[in-house]
Amino acid sequence: PAATRQIDFLAFAPPGPAITVDDRETSSRVAERLHELGASITLERLEFGDYAIGDRILVERKTVQDFMNTLVERDLFGQIKAMAGAVPRPVLIIEGEEDLYEVRNIHPNAVRGTLAAITVDMGVTLMRTSDADDTAEMLYILAQREGSERGEHKVHPKKSYRSVREEQEYALASFPNIGMKSARLLLEHFGSLKAIIDAEAEELASVHGIGEKTAQGIWDLARRPYR
Structure with missing residues (x-):
């Protein structure tokens, strides 16, 4: 019954801001709430992150407990760094009202150092949400804003403070x-x-690291006549 309910709410999702949901996240309240809000949901196994918004935003969602557990027991930095390298706008959502400094017996400065490395060194936007519904509503707003920017043809900000190297990376990443x-x-x-x-x-x-499909896509687009 639970699996049937998941399929039902995804199959009949009304049109709205487009969000790709990792297929391992469909049982969460976040996906259900996105449907209730009117998001257009696509299921896909994502290589990085839990939610994709367009081709520029990837969102990794972690509860407070999971964030701290990953920091201690698994490769948090490797996971976040891989996501940050895949898109121009990586986002980490830490969900829950618990105090990060009290969940595990970790020195507060170690937690602060982790947050600083993620935001400053890796360029990841960090957001806090109170619960799954709040996370879904944040994703919905992000998708609305991204859709609005695309509709106005604002692929890149008017003012750029990037280096030539970064401009080259962003130009190619837009393919x-x-x-x-x-x-x-x-x-x-x-x-x-x-x-x-x-x-x-x-x-x-x-x-x-570059597959045949990706390579063919670059080659085709570079040689396709402009019509």
Whole structure:
């Protein structure tokens, strides 16, 4: 019955801001609340993060307890760093009203250092929500804002304070199915955007971490006539 209910609310979701939900998150209250809000939900196994909004935002959701457990028992930094390398706008949501400093017996400065590394060093936006409903409503607003920006053709901010290197990375990452991680791999291998555009699909696919589908997509788009 629970599985049937999950399928039902996803199958008949009304149109709304588009959010891709990792298929391992469908049993959570977050997915159900997104449906109630009117989000257009797509189920997919995401390589990084729990929710994807367009091709620029990935959101990792952790409860306070899970965040602290991952910090102690699993590779929190590796997980967050991989997500941050995949998109221009990575987001970490820590859900729950518990005090981060009291959940586990960890020195407060270690927790502060972790938060500083995630936000400052990795460039991840950190958000706190009170519960699953609050998380869903935050995701819905993020999706609305991203859709509005896309509709106004604001692919990048008008004012840019990025280095040339970062501009090259963002330009390549704007290709379909190319995140920041793949963009950096390609730029490091070929040395310039022109070399990537001029490369054959087989050459692109030969780069470790770039699959044939991704390589063919770059090659096709670079040579497709503008109509």
